[in-house]
Amino acid sequence: MNSFELNKIMGAVFGALLFVVGVGVLSDALFTPRPAGIAGYALPTPEGVVTEVAEAPAEEPLPILLAAADPSRGEAAMRACASCHSFTPGGPNGVGPNLHDIVGGPKAHIDGFGYSAAMREAGARGEVWGYEELYGFLANPRGYMPGTSMSFAGVRSAQTRADMIAYLASITANPPPLPEVAEAPAGEGAPAVQ
Template sequence: MNSFELNKIFGAVLGVLLFVVGMSVLSDMLFSPEPAGVAGYALPMPEGVETEVAEAAPAEVPLPILLASADVGRGETAVRKCASCHSFNEGGANGVGPNLYDIVGGAKAHLDDFGYSSALAERGAAGELWGYDELYGFLANPRGYLPGTSMAFAGIRSGQERADIIAYLASITENPPPLPEAEADAGAESDAAAAQ
């Protein structure tokens, strides 16, 4: 096959491609799709009726109930995501974050050899402690709980996972404070919810 035959074949293929692209452009110019209108019609609202429907937020389980069902093993597994910044063994080295051994019930900014953010150092100097509620709130949203903290962590959404982590931290605390007790009303509500 000589080069003249190949040129004719390539020319034919190029011509077909050019024809297809040209037809596509021409059809787009001639036929433009119209957006669909609003489906249905608006119903009149009776006067005095709220137009916004409040969504029922799921009832949050109280911390004492979560702690009562917390699992130290699951908490130990969950803190692996924290191990890149923190250590958890007695006398462990500080990383980007402080060593968290013996933290439950301990003072905020509890280590002398770690450079805490000024927000946390001020709370530690004021004598604040890391109780169960404080740890629960901090683990949910560190920057929301303690504005000015240098901890760059988004937080843990699951309340049960936070309770598991707190249970693990309490297990590596020499003298952890007693677990908070559920209020009688909260216990009755959880029993009623379980019965449904």
């Protein structure tokens, strides 16, 4: 086969490809899709019927959750955190700092660790890791402390968070006392004490 025949074949292939691309561009210009609009239709609501969205059940107060917390369940839950943190006295820092002796201790407690600016500022203000603070941070780290570099999504279960805090308190030398359960005032569902 000579080069002239090869050129004719290649020209035909490239011409066909150019034709297909041109037809595609032209069809996109001529036929533009319209948005679909709203699917379905609104159903009428019978008169006299009140539609309400059920509220999420309220969480138990933290003191009640901590009173029922189990450090062994918390230790099991903290295994997910062991990929970034250590929990032994004098243990190494990982991606996150060592969490031994953290309850009641200052935020950004390890000198030289690469904390986020938000955590360093909290430590500089003298903030500590109390029970409420740990509870909020474990629920949603980025919601509790915007700007934190912790990429953990949070723990949904309130009781699991309380168990984790109980475990952290169990590996703390002098943890602060557990918060007291606030008594409901008389007349609000609690019987009056006489």
